[in-house]
Amino acid sequence: MDPFSQAWMALRTAVAETPDEDFGMPSGCAGWLVRDLVCHLVIDAQDVLITLVTPAQSEPTRNAATYWEVSRTPPTGDDPLDALIPRLAAAYGDPGLLKFHLDDLGSAAGRAAVLADRGAQVGTKEQVLTVGDYLSAYVLEWTLHHLDLIAHRPSAVGRRATGRDARGSTRTARGDRAGTVPTGVLRHGCPADRDRSAYADRRRAGRRRRAGREAATHPGLISDRRRSPREAPR
Template structure:
């Protein structure tokens, strides 16, 4: 739970300093400006908050790693989501988008801080422990933090967040990427950066990106 707080609070620290001009800057997400990505990140925080109030029954069917195996498997659904996000973000002014994200992130951090790590929650048709769901939220927020600041002069993602992304990426790859920084594992492993020749050699036989 402390990881989620660390990642969300760092991201909020960046978002709260952005202005209307920044809202139209490009991001690492193709076709999305900062305002679109901030809207998407607010939606993800709200999803995490809703999950707190949707307890699951029985044993979880996903964990912090296996949750990502299905990610990006439905290209048509993903394209529809991207279009909807762009359209919905266009209906709000920048101040409203920013404040919605900050409020949702703060509420989600408070909610997870009060949960037992082994509580079983439901989201997106799957059940995970609260700790594993918090990890997935932190991983997505860390990657989108990197996307958000790509063309801005702003603080990068937290070290703890990048380390968690690395743990997930290497688990999905089934190998350790010795000599790589956490940032390179995160960016290359999720398709946000092209591998160098040396890195490509380390990835021989692996499917990359492991998710996007």
Template structure:
């Protein structure tokens, strides 16, 4: 998936984001009023809460596209997540979770939330299709190339797409491209290990993001590396 010198090709990142947002939108289109209150893989969050969280991420993307960075890149599509893992705060996560629950509950009709997601996602994809991949943008205290930023959006959407499916069997799944990109990110975050459990891609995504716990045998096989899980949130 990567191009020369370990860099992510802009077309790969852009296509992954298009696939991630398009398929997530297709999932959202299948939701009725009884689906939004269903549980998700994010502890304490409903399907509607997760959708609101991803909507916030898409809104942040629009701000980021309009915020040129004043410095060279300080992170790429891998180190962005590594820094999250190194600096994650339980207090900040709890505060954000509360904000999301309150924000999502403010929609009197969850279909309005779905409609806002659809129009915001389309706006993100329109901007993503015309911005040069080498441009530098600023977000959350980082400077990233547009290419790397698009990849972070695709990974976020893919993980949360899976979150929403917990009680929604038979609904649209993430497409292979975004799944492959997310697997690449998890592989890079894990690094070299003596024993890697024989996970399929979806299980790796759920284990690597803490949605499924490591079994005692998996933890023993990974050794000290197991203490770094979840690798990505």
């Protein structure tokens, strides 16, 4: 199993095994509860699916090491996106529905990653990189968020050793001092650790361009309406 699939499967399994009562506990992302983090992972899975079907023709502008952007200035909290994830997470109500949505989209993202051509080029955030580099960048994302998921949960204490091993191996691979959070490392998705505004602007601009291309190419295209979790076959 490749590192992307292994890390993604481990994280999704950890979410599935998280007791419902733990969804109201703090996560390792400052300002987010566990349910907020899981909701962010749903959006992550969606971004993986979108990116893998967004081919690019130009030469790569980023690689696995340079994909994540570093911001040393935390957000002020004034940006509406800072509050979006908690509001979305709260709207699910039942943690089981949030787990279902992550399993649904997460499984699709995992399958798409396995089938993707690692040498192909894709575009995201107005950058171009190979599929292989994009998926490798997300190994760091999954590993950090796995640690965020169990950071303050007593029920996950038995799994902390595995998490520490994963964290240590990731930092060693990056050439960082073991046991220390690397200076300037982007904690993607944590509202207190990243500058969301510029990222959000680029995402919106990219999606508008894709929507325009799709409308021109497929004028009769109708968005797929998925069945609700309660209607979907298990």
